[in-house]
Amino acid sequence: MLTLERKTLIQNVLRRDGRIVAKSFAEELGVSEDTIRRDLRELAKDGLLQRVHGGALPSSPAIADYHVREQMASSAKEKLGRAAAGLIKPGQIVFLDGGTTNLQLARNLPPKLEATIITHSPSIAVELAQHPSVEVELIGGRLFKHSIVSMGAASAEAISGIRADLFFLGATGIHPETGATTGNREEAAIKRLIARQSAETILVATQDKIGAASPYLILSLEEIATIVVDADVPDKLLEQYSATGPAILKA
Incomplete structure (x- = not known):
């Protein structure tokens, strides 16, 4: 051959x-x-x-530039965003990770929701500026252009002083063997820090990220409370994930 x-x-x-x-x-x-x-x-x-x-x-497909990713599977991301937004309760402190799916989550927050949203994503902060009753805290630092999020020592120091109820994690891949992964070492470290500062971590994943892996570990499956996925993902595939600990929410 x-x-x-x-x-x-x-x-x-x-x-x-x-x-x-x-x-x-x-x-x-x-x-x-x-x-x-x-x-x-x-x-x-x-x-x-x-x-x-x-x-x-399989490698993760989420390697394109941010603005390219924003156009990919937009209807599926909107559906996932709506389902994830429904998990936020009034009065909670919520950390929204960067990414195009979490941007849809921000866009689908109920207009009457009163909560505090913390993010290191300028795109998400600008989106939430239009929300009538959500308080927005933006974490500063050096801009990582691929994901449009701030990183570095200043970001880490600010995040270390936060205690959040929920963390909506963005990842480029989620696999039963490797857990949640991403393509940049420093970004993975910032995400792990946010998870440590949060009572519960929720991963919102489009179907192309299920079963894919990237080089750098963020969290094992055991450290993720809930995975929000598209309703079209086969139950048999999801059994490998739920058996390890996370609850599965189909959008």
């Missing part, structure tokens, strides 16, 4: 099964494990999969 054929097959198997085990896949094809590992390295370099110990997982 030619290299191109093997790589195509690897991607097909990842789409079908959600993972590749290098040793068993090499035995199945009758090639060396080193050959498969080399293929995985090259595919990972091209951003076509995420390497993990012993094999590979």
